Amino acid sequence: MSHPVAPATGSGRIRxxxxxxxxxxxxxxxxxxxxxxxxATRTIRAKRxxxxxxxxxxxxxxxxxxxxxxxxxxxxxxxxxxxxxxxTAAGATVHWARDAAEACRIVVALxxxxxxxxxxxxxxxxTQEIELNEALEAAGIAAYETDLAELIVQLGDDTPxxxxxxxxxxxxxxxxxIFQRRMADAPADLSDEPAALAEAARAHLRRRFLSARVAVSxxxxxxxxxxxxxxxxxxxxxxxxxxxxxxxxxxxxxxKLLPTFTDLEVFLQLLPRSSTGERMNPYxxxxxxxxxxxxxxxxxxxxxxxxxxxxxxxxxxxxxxSCIRCSACLNVCPVYERAGGHxxxxxxxxxxxxxxxxxxxxxADNASLPYASTLCGACYDVCPVKINIPEILVHLRQQAPHxxxxxAAMRVLAWVMRxxxxxxxxxRLARTxxxxxxxxxxxxxxxxxxRRLPWPASAWTRSRDLPLPAPQxxxxxWGKQ
Amino acid sequence: xxxxxxxxxxxxxAFPATGIAVTRILRRLGHTVDFPADQTxxxxxxxxxxxxxxxxxxxxxxxxxxxxxxxxxxxxxxxxAMIRDQYPxxxxxxxxxAARTYELSELLVDxxxxxxxxxxxxxxxxxxxxxxxxxxxxxxxxxxxxxxxVRGIKLVELADAEECCGFGGTFALKNPDVSTAMLTDKCxxxxxxxxxxxxxxxxxxxxxxGGGLDRHRSGVRAVHYAEILAETGAAS
Numbered sequence: 001m002s003h004p005v006a007p008a009t010g011s012g013r014i015r016x017x018x019x020x021x022x023x024x025x026x027x028x029x030x031x032x033x034x035x036x037x038x039x040a041t042r043t044i045r046a047k048r049x050x051x052x053x054x055x056x057x058x059x060x061x062x063x064x065x066x067x068x069x070x071x072x073x074x075x076x077x078x079x080x081x082x083x084x085x086x087x088t089a090a091g092a093t094v095h096w097a098r099d100a101a102e103a104c105r106i107v108v109a110l111x112x113x114x115x116x117x118x119x120x121x122x123x124x125x126x127t128q129e130i131e132l133n134e135a136l137e138a139a140g141i142a143a144y145e146t147d148l149a150e151l152i153v154q155l156g157d158d159t160p161x162x163x164x165x166x167x168x169x170x171x172x173x174x175x176x177x178i179f180q181r182r183m184a185d186a187p188a189d190l191s192d193e194p195a196a197l198a199e200a201a202r203a204h205l206r207r208r209f210l211s212a213r214v215a216v217s218x219x220x221x222x223x224x225x226x227x228x229x230x231x232x233x234x235x236x237x238x239x240x241x242x243x244x245x246x247x248x249x250x251x252x253x254x255x256k257l258l259p260t261f262t263d264l265e266v267f268l269q270l271l272p273r274s275s276t277g278e279r280m281n282p283y284x285x286x287x288x289x290x291x292x293x294x295x296x297x298x299x300x301x302x303x304x305x306x307x308x309x310x311x312x313x314x315x316x317x318x319x320x321x322s323c324i325r326c327s328a329c330l331n332v333c334p335v336y337e338r339a340g341g342h343x344x345x346x347x348x349x350x351x352x353x354x355x356x357x358x359x360x361x362x363x364a365d366n367a368s369l370p371y372a373s374t375l376c377g378a379c380y381d382v383c384p385v386k387i388n389i390p391e392i393l394v395h396l397r398q399q400a401p402h403x404x405x406x407x408a409a410m411r412v413l414a415w416v417m418r419x420x421x422x423x424x425x426x427x428r429l430a431r432t433x434x435x436x437x438x439x440x441x442x443x444x445x446x447x448x449x450x451r452r453l454p455w456p457a458s459a460w461t462r463s464r465d466l467p468l469p470a471p472q473x474x475x476x477x478w479g480k481q
Numbered sequence: 482x483x484x485x486x487x488x489x490x491x492x493x494x495a496f497p498a499t500g501i502a503v504t505r506i507l508r509r510l511g512h513t514v515d516f517p518a519d520q521t522x523x524x525x526x527x528x529x530x531x532x533x534x535x536x537x538x539x540x541x542x543x544x545x546x547x548x549x550x551x552x553x554x555x556x557x558x559x560x561x562a563m564i565r566d567q568y569p570x571x572x573x574x575x576x577x578x579a580a581r582t583y584e585l586s587e588l589l590v591d592x593x594x595x596x597x598x599x600x601x602x603x604x605x606x607x608x609x610x611x612x613x614x615x616x617x618x619x620x621x622x623x624x625x626x627x628x629x630x631v632r633g634i635k636l637v638e639l640a641d642a643e644e645c646c647g648f649g650g651t652f653a654l655k656n657p658d659v660s661t662a663m664l665t666d667k668c669x670x671x672x673x674x675x676x677x678x679x680x681x682x683x684x685x686x687x688x689x690x691g692g693g694l695d696r697h698r699s700g701v702r703a704v705h706y707a708e709i710l711a712e713t714g715a716a717s
Contacts, residue, residue: 020656021655021656021657021659024658024659025658028658028659028661028662029658034662334644334645334647334663335656335659335663338659338662338663339659370531371651371652371655371656372656372659373649374612374645374647374649374650374652374660374663375529375612375649375650375652376612376616376645377612377613377616377617378612378643381616394528394531397529397530397531398531398532398533399531400531402531402532406530407532410527410530410532410535411532411535413526414527414532414535414538414539417490417521417522417524417538417539418538418539418542419521420518420519420521420542420546423490423521423522424518427493427494430494431494447695449692449695451696456654459653459654459655459657460653460654460692462657462661463657463660463661463692463693463696464664464688464689464691464692464693464696465691465692465695465696466688466692467495467496467688467691467692468495469494469495470494470495470496470497470498472497473493473494473497474488474492474493474497474500474516475488475493475516475518476497477497477500478504478516479518
């Protein structure tokens with residue numbers, strides 16, 4: 001089977017069950033969560049800024065990364081076929097999945113064929129996206145996350161709230177509590193020291209690595225000319241999963257392609273500095289099909305579309321597929337910092353999630369996300385592959401279904417503002433109408449501001465005073481000279 | 482040089498003092514300015530909220546009204562960014578007039594080559610670089626360069642200055658909780674400076690931050706930096 005011809009929308013955990021403003025409400029009110037997010041994002045963005053400043057050709061690297069990804073998007077079908085041929089020639093088996101359900105069915109079937117009832121997992125956004133763990137569980141197969149943060153989230157029956165730091169919303173006391181409650185082999189006197197928590201997880205996972213016969217991974221990059229898959233990680237648990245089991249199943253979004261092996265040079269510089277603020281990530285694992293007598297002898301690659309072809313079909317939104325999941329945009333986003341990742345309702349939170357999720361599902365199914373941004377532009381500035389997130393947000397807002405009352409108000413305002421004559425009259429009217437009220441407020445409070453207004457203006461006056469029109473507009477002042 | 486004022490809709494209605502200040506500064510520097518009365522709005526609110534079709538007549542009106550001028554100055558980083566960044570994409574004939582549209586500090590520093598506008602303002606002032614001025618127009622420290630030349634001024638640094646205040650146009654209404662959380666943090670940073678005046682290049686952001694400061698009775702006044710540059714210390 002080849003990649004899908006007709007773009008289909010994606011499924012899985014990429015839909016917001018609640019509109020963003022509603023979902024953000026509890027997070028904004030949770031002072032502990034706000035403090036956790038503030039401390040974590042602040043630390044990581046300062047670290048990123050430091051190590052990026054060290055690279056004299058950072059801007060050139062960003063341009064190169066952006067250009068390579070644009071090239072991939074221009075000839076994705078051709079590169080996918082090349083990748084399939086290279087990987088197959090190297091001994092891997094390539095599978096194609098149109099959507100989340102199809103991808104899950106393939107992985108379940110492969111795991112069963114390997115005779116396994118459990119898999120160890122390398123941290124992977126693609127498998128989170130297709131809700132693979134849930135599908136495996138439904139099929140009677142236990143999936144064990146081996147990334148420390150993913151393990152914390154899994155044990156806590158929670159979902160990740162950050163691409164890179166899935167447990168960013170927890171502090172170490174909360175993590176200790178989860179371990180003591182859910183990790184049977186956790187030491188009784190476990191402290192909340194990061195080293196002690198990591199050691200407890202290490203001991204817990206060791207047994208799993210040694211017994212697992214099937215591992216499931218994603219891939220940061222898939223190289224078309226060699227058929228190589230690349231996983232970049234910092235704990236070494238990924239390396240264990242990628243080398244010890246007999247069967248390796250890698251679930252890879254079709255946009256992860258790079259044309260040539262030498263292109264990795266650019267991305268292995270951009271990714272660690274943008275994501276963890278490190279000069280080089282500790283573990284870079286690359287595998288090309290099967291190497292006899294070394295590592296997994298049964299290697300499968302599931303190439304997942306799940307809405308990506310639909311994104312590719314939109315020339316303005318397409319650059320969202322350049323994302324290398326570094327999460328620099330999350331860490332710098334003031335909205336993410338206050339709302340947290342769960343408010344985005346998708347495995348892709350933050351600014352990239354606000355453009356990627358609605359594109360994967362179709363904008364109508366995630367209509368609040370393109371508005372979950374002030375368009376401040378901080379995300380665009382840090383993006384290692386120069387995705388113009390604000391531009392795509394505005395583009396998606398054109399496609400979002402608009403509330404009827406808002407549409408009516410915007411149309412009336414536009415009708416007034418398109419005509420200089422009507423606009424001048426409206427200014428006069430607003431100034432005259434507010435005149436007595438403004439004067440009254442000025443006498444009472446010393447300022448021409450309102451403190452409380454009925455809905456919908458109450459959204460403004462709940463937290464800030466509203467300025468009233470001035471006693472004289474600018475054009476009136478100008479006319480009197 | 483024929484300089485036109487684009488005063489912007491919000492300034493015209495609610496903050497006329499800013500446009501008056503821009504007029505005074507430019508006249509004091511010996512320039513003649515014009516205010517074409519047929520101007521309305523740049524269309525940013527409509528375009529950024531997802532109403533591009535509704536914004537287009539405003540875009541075309543801007544081109545009609547301003548195309549004959551050598552330079553157009555707007556006391557708003559946000560509206561200037563709309564015109565310079567979005568107009569050429571929305572309406573290619575706007576490319577030339579968009580390139581001749583400047584935020585006040587760009588006009589003064591880059592076009593007119595002035596950093597000392599002869600102002601005097603004996604107050605403690607902190608400056609918030611608004612997002613569109615900072616990251617779309619790349620104003621850099623042009624406004625601060627102008628403020629540093631003001632006699633009697635004491636400029637104090639704002640912590641986390643480059644972080645958005647949470648206004649974001651209709652964001653403040655569509656996401657009131659997150660917007661308020663951002664505003665609260667911004668107001669706290671402003672109060673921490675001990676400044677009596679908060680200056681910025683956008684009255685919309687200032688209405689939001691100033692509205693928050695007033696709500697908490699902070700005693701800090703929010704003003705467009707043009708109004709500081711217009712002050713001469715003499716009774717005017």
